[in-house]
Amino acid sequence: MDRKTTMKAAAEIRKLCIEELAAAGYGHIGGSMSICDILAVLYTDILDTDPKDPRRPDRDYLILSKGHCGPALYATLAYKGYFDVEELKTLNRGGTSLPSHCDRLKTPGIDLSTGSLGQGLSLGVGVAMGKKIQGVGGRVFVIVGDGELQEGQNWEAVQFIAHNSISNLVIIVDNNKRQLDGYTKDICRTFDYKAKFESFGIHAFEANGHDVCDIYDKLTAAAGTCPAAVIMNTEKGHGCSFSEIPGFNHYMVISREMADQAIAEVDRRLEASL
Amino acid sequence: MSRLTDGIALDTKEMRAAYCEALIREARNNGRIIVVDADVSHSVGTEPFYKEFPGRSINCGIMEAHAVGMSAGMSETGLIPFFHAFGVFATRRAFDQIFLSCAYQKLNVKIVGADPGVTAATNGGTHMPFEDIGLMRLIPNSVIIEPADAAMYGAAVSYMVNNYGVHYLRTSRRKTMRIYPDGAEFVIGKANKLADGGDVCIIASGIMVYEALKAADMLADKGIYARVLDMHTIKPLDTAAVEAAARECGAIVTAENHNVTGGLGAAVCEALAETLPVPVERVGVKESFGEVGGQDYLQKRFGLTAEEIVKAAEKCISRKKIQESKK
Structure with a gap:
């Protein structure tokens, strides 16, 4: 990987996502911002996918189980050329191909539909099993939220993954420490996710979810030691000035002015860090 | 005067055996058929499938929600999963997974719910589905089949294999009164x-x-x-x-x-x-x-x-x- 290239990709994705949400006037900014760097690494350096052939059977799959953060994934897919960036401005409009929650039937590059939290990991296991049974190549990456891991179905899936030594699937936890109603530590403490996954029989890694090199290193290590999970330590709302706040940022009304300021700040920070 | 019930007697074969035979017949000609169980392969009678197709049989353990979601994911890759559980758990417990992971995204998953209604008998109220059909009817484009006896499984399973979508087979596992002769014809959707x-x-x-x-x-x-x-x-x-x-x-x-x-x-x-x-x-x-x-x-x-x-x-x-x- 090239650090600068991936950081630039992350900045572009962040800016497109802010533009997209501003065009709608509102949206799931917090959880979208926390995964922009992870998506940038996945789509720049990890995933074997082809925007011109998004359904290629032996592709790598990316399932965004925290489906409400579709806007970040749509920005990524537009950035990669799956569809025109202008389409991002149609988010949530009637008849759009970009609904608030990921829909595989509507958006090129969306592998599976998500939105009812807790279901993406099982879908990913099914794809991984389907590939194995049919001798089809490609891996599966599933992004789950830390709050989302409160849903019991995840732990059914984790038990299955461990018992069956699923070797072509990586669990990615967006550990942004917050959920809709507040901080996970106040609503339902997560304790130590690394220790939890390890106790279930999963190789667990931790990464700084906003450091593209660390993300890359841990995802690469995880993909080589499946069954594996990478706990990405992230900040909800990260990288967007108006959403980097301790208060409610799950879902925000976004004005043109807020978007312009935030986008300028993304550019400024990128320049400073390159 | 001849009676409609003349000649009708308790079948010599269990419904679950007839079902599994029908599934195996289809699977011999179709490598995409997969059996998924939630710890009921013994109860619902899919064990012979495991013996003949060990690489296409998955017993998840007691995790219906995951099993349905996993089935949906497998169908995305072109497989045709048949998921088995007792009817209450196959439908009521995993309803959101059937609805969103399977039907909403137009995937191809077959739900097989055993022990319809009072046939759950001594397992009692916790295991007695009186609402499974109602739940499954609410799912757009679902297909719901309930055979009266073992003669229908060939037609039912063949339909489920050869037609895309979320289908629910409501199936007794024990012996039942044999209404139809062998080879009786059934057309799905025609009474x-x-x-x-x-x-x-x-x-x-x-x-x-x-x-x-x-x-x-x-x-x-x-x-x-x-x-x-x-x-x-x-x-x-x-x-x-x-x-x-x-x-x-x-x-x-x-x-x-x-x-x-x-x-x-x-x-x-x-x-x-x-x-x-x-x-x-x-x-x-x-x-x-x-x-x-x-x-x-x-x-x-x-x-x-x-x-x-x-x-x-x-x-x-x-x-x-x-x-x-x-x-």
Whole structure:
């Protein structure tokens, strides 16, 4: 990987996502911002996918189980050329191909539909099993939220993954420490996710979810030691000035002015860090 | 006088054995068929499939939500998963997964729910699905099949393999009364007419088909001639057969091993209300949860008997006569 290239990709994705949400006037900014760097690494350096052939059977799959953060994934897919960036401005409009929650039937590059939290990991296991049974190549990456891991179905899936030594699937936890109603530590403490996954029989890694090199290193290590999970330590709302706040940022009304300021700040920070 | 129930006896083969044989027959010619279980391969009888196709059999353990979601993911890659659990857990427990992970994203998953209604018998109320059909009917484009006996599994499984979508097979696992001869023909979505009277039409599914035939015999003794339809496909409903019954018989009794709300009776009433309303009486479970007991006890307890169908038919015919006298 090239650090600068991936950081630039992350900045572009962040800016497109802010533009997209501003065009709608509102949206799931917090959880979208926390995964922009992870998506940038996945789509720049990890995933074997082809925007011109998004359904290629032996592709790598990316399932965004925290489906409400579709806007970040749509920005990524537009950035990669799956569809025109202008389409991002149609988010949530009637008849759009970009609904608030990921829909595989509507958006090129969306592998599976998500939105009812807790279901993406099982879908990913099914794809991984389907590939194995049919001798089809490609891996599966599933992004789950830390709050989302409160849903019991995840732990059914984790038990299955461990018992069956699923070797072509990586669990990615967006550990942004917050959920809709507040901080996970106040609503339902997560304790130590690394220790939890390890106790279930999963190789667990931790990464700084906003450091593209660390993300890359841990995802690469995880993909080589499946069954594996990478706990990405992230900040909800990260990288967007108006959403980097301790208060409610799950879902925000976004004005043109807020978007312009935030986008300028993304550019400024990128320049400073390159 | 010949009786509709002449020659009908308890099958020598268990329903689950007939089901698994049908699935194995299909799987020998179709490498995409996968069996998924939630720790019930012994109970629902899929063990022979595991022996013949070990690489295409997955016992998840007791995790229905995951098993359904995983099945959806497998179908995305082109496989045809058949997911098995007791009916209550196959549908009610995993409903959101069936709805969103499977149906909403137009995937190809077959749900097989064992022990319909009172056939759950001594497993009791926790295991007794009276609502599974209602739940599955609410899913857009779902298909719901409930065989009356073992003869239908070949047609049912073949349909499920060869037609894309979310299908629910509501299946007894034990021996049941054998209505049909070997080789009987079934068309999914087309009711089988088992008797052709013109006074009242009894529309039944599953174990209630036999009760309907017994009821028709009892009615014939009173000079009342009943049509009997085996509505093995509850969705899509054979509305042409229902409409014809309304037109030609003028009175309809439905009989189901399920809550009358949301089930076959509801489906028939909905179809008639929009086409040709005639008096309907619904025999089935009414505002009750299941409970423990032998199947015979439970059929009487919940009114799932030929005697109840006869009473319903007589009431329905009297309503028809009142309606006709007002014209």
